[in-house]
Amino acid sequence: MTTNNSKKAFAEAIQYIPGGVNSPVRAFKSVGTEPIFIARAKGAKVFDIDNNEYLDFVASWGPMILGHAQEDILAAIKSAAEMGTSYGAPTLLETEMAKQIQLMMPAMQLVRMVNSGTEATMSAIRLARAYTKREFILKFEGNYHGHADSFLIKAGSGALTLGEPNSPGVPESIAKNTLIAKFNNKESVEQIFEKMGEKIAAVIVEPVAGNMGVVAPKDGFLGFLRSITEKFGTLLIFDEVITGFRLAPGGAQQYFGITPDLTTLGKIIGGGLPVGAYGGKRQIMEMLSPNGPVYQAGTLSGNPLAMAAGLVGLRMLNDNQKIYAKISNLGKQLAEGMRKNIEALGLIACVNQVESMLTLFFGVEKVESFDDATQSDTDMYARYFRKSLESGIYLAPSQFEASFISNAHSQHHIDKALEANFEALKELVS
Numbered sequence: 001m002t003t004n005n006s007k008k009a010f011a012e013a014i015q016y017i018p019g020g021v022n023s024p025v026r027a028f029k030s031v032g033t034e035p036i037f038i039a040r041a042k043g044a045k046v047f048d049i050d051n052n053e054y055l056d057f058v059a060s061w062g063p064m065i066l067g068h069a070q071e072d073i074l075a076a077i078k079s080a081a082e083m084g085t086s087y088g089a090p091t092l093l094e095t096e097m098a099k100q101i102q103l104m105m106p107a108m109q110l111v112r113m114v115n116s117g118t119e120a121t122m123s124a125i126r127l128a129r130a131y132t133k134r135e136f137i138l139k140f141e142g143n144y145h146g147h148a149d150s151f152l153i154k155a156g157s158g159a160l161t162l163g164e165p166n167s168p169g170v171p172e173s174i175a176k177n178t179l180i181a182k183f184n185n186k187e188s189v190e191q192i193f194e195k196m197g198e199k200i201a202a203v204i205v206e207p208v209a210g211n212m213g214v215v216a217p218k219d220g221f222l223g224f225l226r227s228i229t230e231k232f233g234t235l236l237i238f239d240e241v242i243t244g245f246r247l248a249p250g251g252a253q254q255y256f257g258i259t260p261d262l263t264t265l266g267k268i269i270g271g272g273l274p275v276g277a278y279g280g281k282r283q284i285m286e287m288l289s290p291n292g293p294v295y296q297a298g299t300l301s302g303n304p305l306a307m308a309a310g311l312v313g314l315r316m317l318n319d320n321q322k323i324y325a326k327i328s329n330l331g332k333q334l335a336e337g338m339r340k341n342i343e344a345l346g347l348i349a350c351v352n353q354v355e356s357m358l359t360l361f362f363g364v365e366k367v368e369s370f371d372d373a374t375q376s377d378t379d380m381y382a383r384y385f386r387k388s389l390e391s392g393i394y395l396a397p398s399q400f401e402a403s404f405i406s407n408a409h410s411q412h413h414i415d416k417a418l419e420a421n422f423e424a425l426k427e428l429v430s
């Protein structure tokens, strides 16, 4: 396998784009190599510009739950494009989209569309602050909520891998309004609420952490967050940018049976186009401009191409709910197969899996918290990543990300991934 074209492309990109990429983790820095440039994708496969083929477990970081270049989604995008690509005026599609979201997630009584997950979370906390007339927000170590100033404090994902938990450029005056608790640790939340409870506008949480690698919430943890926020008049925001429409048609809130006040969405909701959304209780959402005083706007928000793609995707998921059983079962088989390989080779590693999301952590026996995740052996992951890539398996280029199963994956793909996993692990121990 050669990647000469990708190498050349990266050398050129670096001259025009900071670090050669438009999102940091794509640069493959934390796995000690250079990125492959993608030419095209179909189903469960991506193809690079050297014409190498990879079985894809990145899924564009989550959105591609129906597989790449899914035909109904493509058809919807094409026919929408022929009608014009943006008007900056209301369309029927936007109401259809909001109705579809509400059908799948009934807690979304009113929905506002934006263009990314970052915009969704950023806008949701502005709204929460206005609604509660409080300034503090509480987030969890290792949870990632996009790159807005208030969230770049002990954030996961790229910020974690690159060892820049606090980004320069985030003013102290903003950072001090973000309180940090430990994921899966009730005491850490209670301690903060004892002192500051009455000043906290919102608790924002990834109901299943996906940006420190996959970490499931402990039994009762999300229920505890629901009750402590209710007690203090604090809003609970579920950041379902990853989990929305992935864990279940109604996301983590359906899966765990817990209703947040506000929800943020992204990734899957755009069917592969750039979209985000936030929504929740009518009474809170009514505060948004033009009804209320809280300002938030977007030139391309509710873009017809993005609405068309997302809507078809959501309808497919809602109308074919057996997709969830399928991808979850494949996720489970992949996780169990990897655990067997780990054991057979006597490696210290563990696999966290929740439905169609999973992460293989090296050098640790369990990961239930951010502290556990940071104990993992990122050098080992880097070697594993490179071996996997060479054998045609495209994994997230960081220890602290999720692998995703899509509806385009088959039993055969999982078997192939497990064989490649065994071979890669074998070389790591030898």
Ligand SMILES: *Cc1c(COP(=O)(O)O)cnc(C)c1O
Residues within 6 Å of the ligand: 115, 116, 117, 118, 119, 121, 144, 145, 146, 147, 206, 210, 211, 239, 240, 241, 242, 266, 267, 276
């Ligand atoms: C990806 C992600 C975001 C940010 O979404 P963007 O579209 O990249 O801005 C926010 N929250 C979570 C949980 C995410 O995984």
